[in-house]
Amino acid sequence: MFDQNFIYGCSAIGAGLAVIAGIGPGVGQGIAAGHAAAAVGRNPGAKGDVTSTMLLGQAVAETTGLYGLLVAMLLMFVKPFKA
Amino acid sequence: MMLLTIDDFSADSFMVGGVFPLHFGDTTLWITSTHICLLIVVLTLTIFSFFARAAMEKSGDVPKGLANIVEMIVELLDGIVKGTMGKHAGPFKNYIGSIFIFILFSNLSGLLGLRPPTADYGVTFPLGILTFTLITFNKFKYQKVSGVIKGLCDPWPFWLPINLIGDFAVPISLSLRLFANILSGTVMMSLVYGLLSTIAYAWPAALHVYFDMFSGAIQTYVFCMLTMTYIASARDTD
Numbered sequence: 001m002f003d004q005n006f007i008y009g010c011s012a013i014g015a016g017l018a019v020i021a022g023i024g025p026g027v028g029q030g031i032a033a034g035h036a037a038a039a040v041g042r043n044p045g046a047k048g049d050v051t052s053t054m055l056l057g058q059a060v061a062e063t064t065g066l067y068g069l070l071v072a073m074l075l076m077f078v079k080p081f082k083a
Numbered sequence: 084m085m086l087l088t089i090d091d092f093s094a095d096s097f098m099v100g101g102v103f104p105l106h107f108g109d110t111t112l113w114i115t116s117t118h119i120c121l122l123i124v125v126l127t128l129t130i131f132s133f134f135a136r137a138a139m140e141k142s143g144d145v146p147k148g149l150a151n152i153v154e155m156i157v158e159l160l161d162g163i164v165k166g167t168m169g170k171h172a173g174p175f176k177n178y179i180g181s182i183f184i185f186i187l188f189s190n191l192s193g194l195l196g197l198r199p200p201t202a203d204y205g206v207t208f209p210l211g212i213l214t215f216t217l218i219t220f221n222k223f224k225y226q227k228v229s230g231v232i233k234g235l236c237d238p239w240p241f242w243l244p245i246n247l248i249g250d251f252a253v254p255i256s257l258s259l260r261l262f263a264n265i266l267s268g269t270v271m272m273s274l275v276y277g278l279l280s281t282i283a284y285a286w287p288a289a290l291h292v293y294f295d296m297f298s299g300a301i302q303t304y305v306f307c308m309l310t311m312t313y314i315a316s317a318r319d320t321d
Binding site: 005052055059060062063066067069071073077 | 259304
């Protein structure tokens with residue numbers, strides 16, 4: 001029904017749209033880092049604990065962005081939609 | 084000067100590639116780049132462990148040379164496990180230490196020009212399955228069947244499907260997180276080397292520090308940390 005190149009082009013656009021998912025984790029990680037900086041400012045002795053907790057939380061928050069990346073990868077390189 | 088050399092770049096440079104085929108009757112199995120890189124990582128670790136064992140057997144009361152380094156690594160890893168799991172740490176020190184070193188070296192192998200084995204879902208998914216098996220086993224062993232059923236019907240019984248999905252999402256999200264992080268680093272580096280090959284001198288080293296070393300170390304830590312937290316909470320009976 002559609003030309004193969006048209007489908008590949010739409011897949012590329014979809015991949016670009018999918019990585020917009022990166023906005024959410026970016027905001028979330030920024031908020032986590034900001035609060036961690038505030039916590040260290042209030043209690044400099046707990047710097048090690050605060051940093052490791054922040055990194056763990058950020059890595060978990062990153063997951064949703066990575067799902068967007070995976071969808072983009074699938075659309076670009078695995079090419080699930082064929083004419 | 085042509086900056087973007089898109090003509091000689093293809094996605095094959097960062098996908099898992101077949102190296103040579105094995106034929107079994109009608110089916111063909113491919114030995115891929117993942118197998119080769121995995122073999123290199125595991126052989127390196129095995130050889131190192133032989134040297135470490137020899138050094139530890141030779142060392143007396145005061146360790147010197149390699150024995151010092153080995154003791155430092157083991158104490159560091161044991162400290163992480165002890166700090167996270169508390170009283171449950173005992174039987175898991177060896178396991179967590181082993182997967183920590185394995186994942187760390189797999190992630191760092193990108194520095195040596197290998198394709199990191201953890202950038203293949205076939206490597207990270209079994210690691211997630213191992214964690215899932217440990218969680219489930221410990222849950223049934225320590226909370227008994229009644230405790231597990233009570234945990235599944237936590238607020239109300241009709242919450243059961245959501246709790247089940249939550250349980251089964253653990254290994255998938257664990258393995259996908261590790262896989263996607265390392266894969267994104269691999270893709271980024273091969274884009275730099277493939278598309279900007281005319282000006283890629285020295286400065287990609289800074290990207291290697293971020294994508295391979297920082298990201299790889301953080302993801303190793305996160306994988307082990309989450310594994311420990313899940314297992315410890317499965318063993319908690321209160």
